Amino acid sequence: xxxxxxxxxxxxxxxxxxxxxxxxxxxxxxxxxxxxxxxxxxxxxxxxxxxxxxxxxxxxxxxxxxxxxxxxxxxxxxxxxxxxxxxxxxxxxxxxxxxxxxxxxxxxxxxxxxxxxxxxxxxxxxxxxxxxxxxxxxxxxxxxxxxxxxxxxxxxxxxxxxxxxxxxxxxxxxxxxxxxxxxxxxxxxxxxxxxxxxxxxxxxxxxxxxxxxxxxxxxxxxxxxxxxxxxxx
Numbered sequence: 001x002x003x004x005x006x007x008x009x010x011x012x013x014x015x016x017x018x019x020x021x022x023x024x025x026x027x028x029x030x031x032x033x034x035x036x037x038x039x040x041x042x043x044x045x046x047x048x049x050x051x052x053x054x055x056x057x058x059x060x061x062x063x064x065x066x067x068x069x070x071x072x073x074x075x076x077x078x079x080x081x082x083x084x085x086x087x088x089x090x091x092x093x094x095x096x097x098x099x100x101x102x103x104x105x106x107x108x109x110x111x112x113x114x115x116x117x118x119x120x121x122x123x124x125x126x127x128x129x130x131x132x133x134x135x136x137x138x139x140x141x142x143x144x145x146x147x148x149x150x151x152x153x154x155x156x157x158x159x160x161x162x163x164x165x166x167x168x169x170x171x172x173x174x175x176x177x178x179x180x181x182x183x184x185x186x187x188x189x190x191x192x193x194x195x196x197x198x199x200x201x202x203x204x205x206x207x208x209x210x211x212x213x214x215x216x217x218x219x220x221x222x223x224x225x226x227x228x229x230x231x232x233x
Contacts, residue, residue: 023047031091032062035084041067047099057100059117062088065107076233077106079186079203081116086130086184089123096120122189126200129219130184132226133202136217137182140169153225172231177209185214185233189221198222203233 024045032045044063049056062084064070070080085102102123104116132151139148145162152160173179185203192199198221206213218228 025095027091027093027095028060031088031095034091035062035064035087038087039064039067039069039080039084041065041070058098059101059103060088060099061103061105063105063107070106071109074108077114078116078188079233081106081114081186082118082126082188083184083186085116085118086123086126086187089118089120090127096124125221126187126202129200129202129224132219132224133184133204133215133217134182136226136229137179137204137206137215140173141179145169151226153220153223153227156227168229172206172213176206176211176213180207180209182206182215197227199227 024047028045032043036043042065044065045061046063047058047060049058051057064080064084067080070077070084073080081104084104089096089102099120101120102118104118106114106116108114136148136151139145139151143166145165148165149157149160149162182204185205187203188201190199190201191197200219200221202217202219204215206215213231214233216228216230216233217226218230219225220227
């Protein structure tokens with residue numbers, strides 16, 4: 001394991017307001033607020049750098065605690081952790097170029113700490129792929145199954161029909177109501193055990209008229225198209 005070598009530049013406790021700091025830009029303050037607006041709780045923010053194998057890596061760290069929403073995902077902490085990093089990163093402007101990684105630490109009620117690292121490169125990829133999740137949601141909402149089918153990998157779509165997709169999606173509308181909008185909830189990278197294809201799992205919540213439903217899509221990172229759709233995390 002590489003030993004940490006770096007310097008902590010600034011750390012501040014944040015609840016709903018932020019103390020101004022010459023080291024934290026206004027945009028970074030707003031980006032932290034976007035995380036707190038979504039998850040609540042407390043955010044201890046800091047930024048610094050470390051040397052790994054002779055390479056300098058710069059990071060912004062967000063330490064989350066006392067968030068009931070995050071703690072409700074205790075079995076899949078990677079989802080809220082990845083979304084914390086994404087929410088912060090997606091609200092940055094020129095500051096995106098200042099970092100190689102976003103570091104997220106989740107402090108659980110028993111004070112156990114879970115750490116997650118997300119490279120800016122991966123977060124930039126996710127920022128583009130989330131559009132696929134929202135396009136899928138819009139197509140289900142409008143019952144446009146032709147366009148929905150076009151979002152799938154060719155080798156998957158060739159074995160599917162519009163009617164099959166409709167039969168899968170329509171019962172959820174009947175049970176839980178029409179989709180109002182879909183909120184992104186997090187991601188994870190992995191490889192298919194059989195084909196070794198690199199995939200990304202995007203998770204979301206479909207906010208509906210009656211009751212909300214989870215949604216997951218699995219995207220081929222090579223083709224940028226969907227390989228699997230599930231109404232679950």
